[in-house]
Amino acid sequence: MTDKNGFFDLSRTGLTRRTALKGLAAGAGLAVAPGFVRYSQAQSSAPIKIGFQSHRTGIGAAYGRWYERTTAAAVKAINDAGGINGRPVEVIIEDDGTDPGRGAEVVGKFATQHKTDIVYGTLFSHVVIGSAPAAGEAKMPYFVVSEGHHVASTKLNRYVFQPGITDVKSQIQAMAPWIAANAGKKVTQIFPDFAFGYDHRDYLPPALKAQGAEVIAQIAIPPTESSFTKYFPQIPAETEVIYHVMVGPAVLTFVKELGEFYGSNRPQLFGFIDSLEATDINSPGLEFLDGSHFWEGSPRYAQPDDSAAQKAYRAAVGIDDNGAAVGDPKDVSTAAHMFGCWETLYVVKKAMEDAGYKGPEDRAKLVEATEALTEFAEGPEHPQGPKTFNGKIHQCFGIQNISKVEGGRLNVVHKTKIEDGLYEPEGDYTTQAL
Amino acid sequence: MAFGPHLLLAALEGLVTAAVLALTALGLSLVFGVMRVVNVAHGEFFMLGAVLAWAISTAISGHAALGFLAALVLAPLIVGLIALVAERLVLRRLNYNPEATIVATIGMLYIIQQLALTFYGPEARPVEPPFSYRILLPWFGYSGYKLSIIAASALLLVATWFVLTRTKIGLVMRATQYDSETAQAFGIPVDRVYAGVFALGAMLAAVAAVLIVPISQAHYLMGQDPLLLSFIVVIIGGLGSLRGTVVAAVLIGLSDGIISVFFSPTLAKIIATLLVAMVLVFRPQGLFGTASR
Amino acid sequence: MKEASPAKAYALHLGVIALLFGLSFVLPEYHHGLLARIMVLAVFAMGYNMLFGYVGLLSLGHAMFFSAGLYGAGLAVIHLGWSVPAAFAAGLACGTLLALAIGMLALRTSGVAFMIVTMMFAQVFYLIILYFASRTGGDQGLVVPQSARVLVVGGTSLGLTDPTVRYMSALALFSIVLLVTLAIVRSRYGRVLVAIRENEERTKMLGYDTFSNKLAAVVVSGTVCAASGAAYALLFGYVGSTFASVQYSILPLLWVLLGGAATTLGPLIGTLFMYYVVDVTSGYTSAYLLIVGIALILLVLFFPRGILGTIRQRWLGWLP
Structure with missing residues (x-):
């Protein structure tokens, strides 16, 4: 080793x-x-x-x-x-x-x-x-x-x-229109039962509602959980989209078990790449993700329309076209963040x-x-x-990227606009003393 | 999903948890029972098993089952060897003093964890299962490999039971557990028994980890949860009681799965933990323990 | 333990307090701030030592008492807008009540079962904090606003964020707990506790109610730990569920064992030692946990009674 x-x-x-x-x-x-x-x-x-x-x-x-x-x-x-x-x-x-x-x-x-x-x-x-x-x-x-x-x-x-x-609130708001228009109207959310998950729990339903879609179930999973199958029966049968945001080392298990549970007959999947940062999308058990969509802050895989700046950035950091370290394809980056x-x-x-x-x-x-x-x-x-x-x-x-898993790659299929993610400020730091 | 299938699924999941837990906890229980050592590093031996399984299975090319089988044999052996060295170098010199061994095993925990981080890395890495057969039930699909874990664990538990109760090694171990001084007087090499037991305990944890790693994944912090759960199982089951350990593991695995059907998951964990704590408060010797301590 | 004249012991402890007071004026800024934190956490260790060192009850759940104080004080400021002294008192009260309840239940067990039961209750406490995330901030925790962390003493308001005020507040808490511990240890009650540790059955036969004595020790221990937690929330301005996790139950055990169980100054020494080992080694290598682990094993191999315990055994038999 x-x-x-x-x-x-x-x-x-x-x-x-x-x-x-x-x-x-x-x-x-x-x-x-x-x-x-x-x-x-x-x-x-x-x-x-x-x-x-x-x-x-x-x-x-x-x-x-x-x-x-x-x-x-x-x-x-x-x-x-x-x-x-x-x-x-x-x-x-x-x-x-x-x-x-x-x-x-x-x-x-x-x-x-x-x-x-x-x-x-x-x-x-x-x-x-x-x-x-x-x-x-x-x-x-x-x-x-x-x-x-x-x-x-x-x-x-x-x-x-x-x-x-x-920030996550803005990301979610920017994603919602695309989900409602392309993935489905009845959404079940699966998220970790702690703060990162709560942002998704709290901000997704109003954002989807504004687009004429709805969250029909919210399944919170405790942070200590290492096995997920027992939660899947709570997913309503009429679910059109499963919206998943899992973090931590157990996410691979999560995806694999979802695959075993549904097989090929699954609802649409939309996830945050946070689940699979630093993880090879072609790991055994992840075949199930083929055809599903992910949010990405910055694309992991090099895209055909990458700007010169993006190419220079990737070269400087030392990641290859697959988003892994140059020279070690197993060392996958956290490109989205x-x-x-x-x-x-x-x-x-x-x-x-x-x-x-x-x-x-x-x-x-x-x-x-x-x-x-x-x-x-x-x-x-x-x-x-x-x-x-x-x-x-x-x-x-x-801007945010929505990517589709195709042929063992993540291909960007949609880029949001900055305006999609703007919201009313909740306060003002500049009034505080320095 | 209808209630019946939901319950069935929860029960299946609970059994898989229980199968792995029983093996891990049995290792802890042996060390605890025979040596009176609270091995805080037990979870790290579990983690090492998983990490080694990844290393071995990726080193061996060919069919996934080949690498997995190699891991199943080699990983526990390596972990057992490491445990043996740790026992000789540290625990024996501490004369198995209960408090000193707690600190020493906390030290081992840090060392093993850091070495895993240094040499294996912070990523979670998957191991391919030896076979991936999906059993299709009328209501949902289920991993065939998961069912085989239950079988493998049961087999290993029976084998351990056989060794403990039907062989001379087991007799020697039980004698040492019962009264180490008298055992020593009867010519039992207590010192070597301790070394063997510590290695065996670690190996059981490692085997459990190799079994679980194809459906979970190897990560350098994965040892903590099994450690806490194993502690609970060992105490609930009663010290040094093989039957108790297995029953407690099944109980805790199943309750964890089934309570989550009825309550929100975090609330379910609160209730389950509280229940188990209350069992202990009102029956401190555990369900199958006899005398106190 | 050889018996020492009370004067010698008190002189030593007052000397330590005076030394810490003096250090406030000479320490560089960084170590000044670090020592304030160490003193607060040493109180946590002293509370733990009360139960573990003197009664011999090994708990793996003391994070819950620390966080009872932490959340009791922190949430009182954040949600109720209480003043600093009132919030501190609230933290103490939470710790005392929790310790009483836990003590009543957990003391039905002993030995390893006690260890596991306390660990499980602490786990329940931790999960409850997560469950009520809307109030507690869950795993992210909450910030205690700087504007609320002001101590009003006779017309002047002292900001607890000021390094000197913070250091002196930490020292005051530390000194009170240290002297109280010394008084308890030297009292008749302290001797009963040690007798229970050495042989509970015999103590019982001598006519002592061991259960209520142990319960009192759990309550004192829990209250002291809560005092540490409350001070942490008010002085450092953050409450979070990490402090209720099992890791923070193991830490005081480690500090006490390192410094020397059943020594009054051991908890301070242990906390100090551990903090500086991490601080210094993390500057040299990112694998500092490895060094911490090796240090622990070496210590336990060559100084099995902890630093002060070994000193007491070999040289200074009169150390309390």
Whole structure:
């Protein structure tokens, strides 16, 4: 079992041991001379330090690995083009163990030990919510790539942003018209019985109703479940579409068991690719998915109409036409989400340049500059597509892809418009004090 | 779906859960019963079994059944060997002190989990079942392989029962469990019995994992749930009671499946857990245990 | 255990408190913040030690007491808008009541069965938090708003998010619990508990009501753990179901065993040690859990009574 893309192989990520060591040296310096080393109040040539809160261990590790690779690629691209405000970017990684308690500690560590300029990169919702208070208290700009609705709900604080990936509420709203028009009118939802599932539970029914379709059953599955067949009898016989969003390692089982239960005589299937991120769509047992549809943030498989920017992005990150690591077809990426890392870093770059950012004393200016952003044009910095940004709720809105499983590939069959996913803001962060 | 078929499906699912649980819990129960060691790393041996099954079955080309059979034989052996080394290097030096072994096995849990993450990775990976026959019932389809798990588990349980009650090895083990000092005095190599039991316990967990992995998948965090469930089964069944362990596994597997027919799943888990806890509160020796402890 | 003059023991403990107080002024910012967190969690460990160390009851469900305090205090602020002291009291009350109820049931068992029963009750508690997700925030948890985390003392309002206020609040809680623990351990009641641990039957025959003594210990232990949870919610501003998961039941056990069971300062040492091992090693390698695992095994092989327990056994017999 020599997995050459293994955990220790940092060369692959480009975030080399040296980066980690630099961070360490800074930490050691601080420990030796408390109060004497003012590390981050540095001269103009000192690097801009980005604290990367990564899911290296715990349930989010499969995502964490690809978030690190995408981040490394984006940072390399940014540095090759001259950095931010003429300063190189340095990424310091800390593992949060995909745990909200540890997440908050890590944010504290970035703020007070590494003295990073910002914190960035968190995916799992509970880690975001657990870390947000620590970021707010430290007045540390905190850029997450989570797709949860938590940022846009304005329940967090003024220092938390999600400028690189559309939130789930918007995604669902944008999907609904296509589902109602193409898949069927009577929808049964299967979702995990925790927060990620609740976004789908709460936002899909009104979105479908607006399109003349309806949710006829909602089946919540407890997070600890590892076998699903016993829930399938609850699916009403008149169901035309099964809408599934499962996450975690048990999703393969879910799909396989659904296949065994229905055989070839199944309703339409519509799912969120979250279920199968980092999983080969051609794994044994997944044949059942052939002909079904998935939401994808960014397409896993290269598409015929890919833009030059998309092609360059894929090459930079190191994924092949099948969305797997170049050189290892078994190492499948989390393509539908990780583009958010790339784009978020470019948003940070733009905001820092707009703010004339010099160091931590300019963090408030950075927050205001980020809030002032309104649009991101499609291009090398935003390869997934164009986006709008709402500075009041700190959330961006982009296009979504609906892909069909055909011949062992995911082919994009529909792209939504940005307007499909816009909703009334639920609050306004800019009224909060800085 | 009509109520009858729904119940049938829930019962079938419950039996599959029970079959795997019984094997895993039996391993824990042996270690617990004979050595008085609470093996917190038991779930990790289960995980190792699944991960090794993936590694072995992907290394062997040809028909899926070939790789699976190789995994079924090799994975438990490797896991047993690892357990044996851990027992010799750590547990024996701790003199099987109950508290010290808990910390030590927590340490093993961390080590095994981290090594799996490092060398195997964070992804969930599937193993192809040796055969994929879908049984078509009038109301729903069901995996033929799942039914074969129940049979395989029953076979293995009978074999274990035979070894424990009808062979000299079993006699030696039972004697050690009953009174290790007297056993020692009668010339039983208690030390070696402990090593064997620890390895055997781990192997049972690994076999269970190899059986389940074609319908589930290998993942480095998969050990926790079986660990908690096995603990419950062992206590409910009564320490060191093979019959109790099997009955408790069936009880818990079935109740888990069937209660979910009537209640919302999370509520079902709350009720099932509470019920089992109450059984323990009012019958602490377990259903089939005799004396306390 | 050799008997020491009370003065020596109290002097040591006051010295530790004074040291922690002094450290507040010299520690670099990061370690200052980390130590505040460690003190709060050391209270959790001390509560656990009360039951595990002195009564010998190994519980695998103490996360439920911690989270009873966490949610009791957190939800009182979030949904009811209570002030910080009232919310803290609510957290304590939740912990006490829960401990009383759980104690009445779980103490019917002993040994391994006690371990499993407490684990299962904690699992039920965890699932209940998930079940009432609309109120508790489920697995995502809830943020306790910064604006509500203000302590009003005689006209001045102290923001609990201020590092100094936070450190001192954590130290105050830690000191009170430490001194109370010391007093309990040295009291007649403390001796009864140890007697129960050593030989319950004999203690019973000597005419002690072991059940109510044990029940009292469960309640004290649960309340102290809830105090830690309530302080965590108010000082760090987040409540979430992770803190009710089985992992957070194993952690205090680990901290106590490392520091030394049935020692008053062991829980602090254990928590401190574990935190710094993770913190330092995670800087060197992403496989830090491996190092934690190896450290645990080495400790248990060579310091089987934990750090302070070994010191007490070999050198300082008078340590409480």
